């Protein structure tokens with residue numbers, strides 16, 4: 001999708017601090033970190049949000065979670081980390097290309113705000 005900033009990061013048309021990439025996913029540091037470790041894990045394929053996913057996307061979504069878990073080990077935040085999937089403006093989604101937030105390195109409270 002040409003107007004999508006995350007598609008531009010995937011295509012390397014926009015800079016980002018990429019920490020991992022493979023055939024289906026790209027992970028990079030969030031530009032506005034909310035924790036000492038704040039990484040976005042996204043699919044190369046564009047879908048706007050969880051609301052737009054189809055059954056065929058399930059393996060990709062599962063893979064993103066595996067990537068997040070591996071990055072949690074690499075970034076040494078396995079004491080306690082949070083994977084967040086904001087879906088829709090009411091939940092704070094501001095970029096409409098599916099992405100997992102991987103947050104760690106601080107204490108998290110529950111329920112989330």
Ligand code: DGP
Pocket residue numbers: 005016017028029030031032040086092093094095096
């Ligand atoms: P959300 O609000 O759940 O849609 O999260 C979008 C996140 O994306 C937000 O934490 C800030 C981050 N972000 C927005 N634009 C850019 C960008 O151009 N580069 C990077 N690295 N992160 C971005």
